Amino acid sequence: xxLDPKSFVEAQVRNLRRKLGRERALIAVSGGVDSxxxxxLAYRAVGKNLICALIDTGFMxxxxxxxxxxxxxxxxxxxxxxxxxxEGAFMERLAGxxxxxxxxxxxxxxxxxxISEVAEREGCRFLIQGxxxxxxxxxxxxxxxxxxxxxxxxxxxxxxxGFTLLEPLANLYKDQVRAVARFLGVPKEISERQxxxxxxxxxxxxxxxxxxxxxxxxxxxEVVEGKLADRGFQQYFAAILDGGPDGWxxxxxxxxxxxxxxxxxxxxxxxxxxxxxxxxxxxxxxxMVGVKVAANARRKVWEDFERLILLQSSLIxxxxxxxxxxxxxxxxxxxxxxxxxRAVTTRDYMxxxxxxxxxxxxxxIGLEILSACPRVKGVYYDVTPxxxxxxxxx
Numbered sequence: 001x002x003l004d005p006k007s008f009v010e011a012q013v014r015n016l017r018r019k020l021g022r023e024r025a026l027i028a029v030s031g032g033v034d035s036x037x038x039x040x041l042a043y044r045a046v047g048k049n050l051i052c053a054l055i056d057t058g059f060m061x062x063x064x065x066x067x068x069x070x071x072x073x074x075x076x077x078x079x080x081x082x083x084x085x086x087e088g089a090f091m092e093r094l095a096g097x098x099x100x101x102x103x104x105x106x107x108x109x110x111x112x113x114x115i116s117e118v119a120e121r122e123g124c125r126f127l128i129q130g131x132x133x134x135x136x137x138x139x140x141x142x143x144x145x146x147x148x149x150x151x152x153x154x155x156x157x158x159x160x161x162g163f164t165l166l167e168p169l170a171n172l173y174k175d176q177v178r179a180v181a182r183f184l185g186v187p188k189e190i191s192e193r194q195x196x197x198x199x200x201x202x203x204x205x206x207x208x209x210x211x212x213x214x215x216x217x218x219x220x221x222e223v224v225e226g227k228l229a230d231r232g233f234q235q236y237f238a239a240i241l242d243g244g245p246d247g248w249x250x251x252x253x254x255x256x257x258x259x260x261x262x263x264x265x266x267x268x269x270x271x272x273x274x275x276x277x278x279x280x281x282x283x284x285x286x287x288m289v290g291v292k293v294a295a296n297a298r299r300k301v302w303e304d305f306e307r308l309i310l311l312q313s314s315l316i317x318x319x320x321x322x323x324x325x326x327x328x329x330x331x332x333x334x335x336x337x338x339x340x341x342r343a344v345t346t347r348d349y350m351x352x353x354x355x356x357x358x359x360x361x362x363x364x365i366g367l368e369i370l371s372a373c374p375r376v377k378g379v380y381y382d383v384t385p386x387x388x389x390x391x392x393x394x
Contacts, residue, residue, distance in 0.1 A: 003176045005183035009041060012168040016045035016128070019166060024049045025126040026119050026163070028111075029081060030060075030198070031068030036190050037181040038130035038169055039072070039079055044184070050128075052079045053118050055111060058087030059200030061225075062218050076185050086114045091209070098208045100276055100285065100394035107199045116161045127163040131170050132177055134349055173348050194235045195349065203394040204239040207273040212375065213240055213337060219372045220339045227365050228343055233355045236343040238369070239393045241288070242272045243337050243377050250289065253315055257291050260311040261301055266293045268315075271338070276394055277323025278387040286321045290338075290380060292328035299359045301327075309354060312383045324389045326380035330366025335377025339369050342382045344391055352386040 016025075027042055029035045029052045043050050052072065056065045065083055072079045093110045097103050119127060157165045169177055174195065181191035197203050205217050220238035228236040246269065248254075253268030269290045277284040291311070293301050301308060312325035326340050341362075343355035366379035382389070 003172070003179060005180045008180060009044070009183060012041055013045040016042060016166065016168065020046055020049070020126060022049070023126060024051060024122065024124050025128050025166070026051045026053060026115070026122060026124040027128040027130075028053050028055060028115055029068070029072060029079070030054065030196065030200075031064065031071065031190065031193075032130075032196050033174075033181055033186070033190055033193055034130035034132050034169060034177055036072065036077070036130075036186055037177050037184060038128060040077055040184040040186055041168055041180070042128045043077075043079055048080070050080065051118075051122055051124065052081040053115065054081055054083045055114050056083055056085050056087060057090045057107075057111070057200060057202070059090070059202045059205075059214070061196075061201070061221055071187070071190070076187065084114060084118060086110075089114070091211070094202070094209050096208060098273075100203070100206075100274070103202060103209070103394060104199060107202055111198075112161050116163065119161075119163050125163055126166055127157070127161075128166045128168070131167045132172050132174065133170065134173065136170065137350075175347060194233075194237075197392055203392050204237060206239055206241050206275060206393045208242070213242075216240055216337055216373045216375050217339075220369045220376065223368045223372055224341055224365060227361065227368070228357075231355075231357070232345070233343045234346045234349075235352070235391055236341075236355070239340045239342060239382075240376075241338045241340060243335060244272050247271075248292070253289055253291075253319060256314060256318060257311060260314055261293065261307065263293055263297060263301070265297070266291065268292075271326075275323050276390045276392070277384075278390060279323075284323050284388070286323040288324040288326055288340075289315055289319070289322050290326050290328060290378075291315075292331075298329065298363075302329075302359045302362060305356050308383050309385075316384070316388050324382060324384040324393075327383050329362050329379055329381050330370055331378040332370060333377075336375045337373075338378045338380060339373065339376050340380045340382050340393070341365055341369075342391070342393075344386070346386075346391075349391065350386075352391055354383050354385050 027039050029039050069081050072081045217240040224238040248267045248269045250268040257266040271288040344352035346352035369379045
């Protein structure tokens with residue numbers, strides 16, 4: 001049944017007022033559509049009794065904490081936003097951790113530790129949160145831990161964190177949240193904004209988080225978002241991978257690539273890091289295959305894009321331990337890291353298709369990333385739909 005935003009908002013405002021009475025409530029905001037819509041809804045319900053906290057984890061984009069604070073604090077939303085500096089605590093908690101799920105769990109623990117401290121300081125017994133349906137569906141299904149999923153997996157927040165959790169959007173999907181946002185007058189730059197994960201760039205900094213690696217990712221992110229904005233893609237971003245020895249010579253995959261692409265020269269390699277995927281209805285955590293062809297053949301392969309997608313399908317079907325295939329679009333001889341560009345089209349984010357773009361645009365993204373990021377050796381394009389990959393890498 002199609003959602004009626006007006007009826008939904010009226011019902012949730014009544015519900016929040018009934019549960020909160022005259023008490024103050026805390027909400028964590030990030031500038032994304034889910035948390036902003038939830039904050040606008042809660043502010044309509046309780047007004048000045050709402051406190052909006054933006055936790056600066058260090059994993060937001062360049063200049064984002066202050067930009068979000070200004071945007072949410074100003075008209076038309078005029079939300080009471082406070083920025084909480086916590087970068088040092090998050091980096092310390094995550095140092096040396098490579099496993100994707102362990103990173104998400106540690107992020108969640110540190111995030112709610114920071115939130116709990118604010119709640120206790122402000123005398124708030126209630127936390128309002130912008131959890132939506134795909135968050136808890138993927139967490140309960142074991143695909144990946146969303147940091148904001150608590151009650152649905154049996155976490156008793158009153159006992160563990162000291163607050164009662166309220167989630168007005170928990171049964172909505174992304175397109176429905178956007179409809180509610182428009183009804184509430186949320187600015188278009190937020191209501192139509194592409195999703196940004198709760199843990200931020202942490203889950204796009206694949207493997208171990210390091211200050212240098214994170215810095216390169218922030219610069220690559222700025223390039224990708226600048227080049228792909230307003231092109232009709234629902235999500236587009238950069239992820240950074242650990243480099244190392246070239247590793248070209250995954251012969252079984254190289255042979256398959258040569259046959260599928262009709263080329264005598266095509267090579268495959270296995271990246272050092274692992275990434276999340278979906279196989280059947282279950283989470284997969286496996287390797288990533290890189291494919292490269294001679295520089296003068298890259299455009300030709302790219303322009304037969306469906307063949308490239310079919311190659312991805314063949315590789316993942318044949319080599320069961322892999323979740324993604326990445327196609328090299330630009331490179332140089334030196335560098336410590338690789339960047340993967342991800343762009344997809346989707347309606348509900350439960351499934352997604354690989355976005356197709358012209359070669360000139362793809363190549364220009366690769367070259368600009370190499371120019372902006374001196375420690376990056378290769379730039380790849382992720383040619384894996386969801387499933388078998390998740391949209392995010394971790």
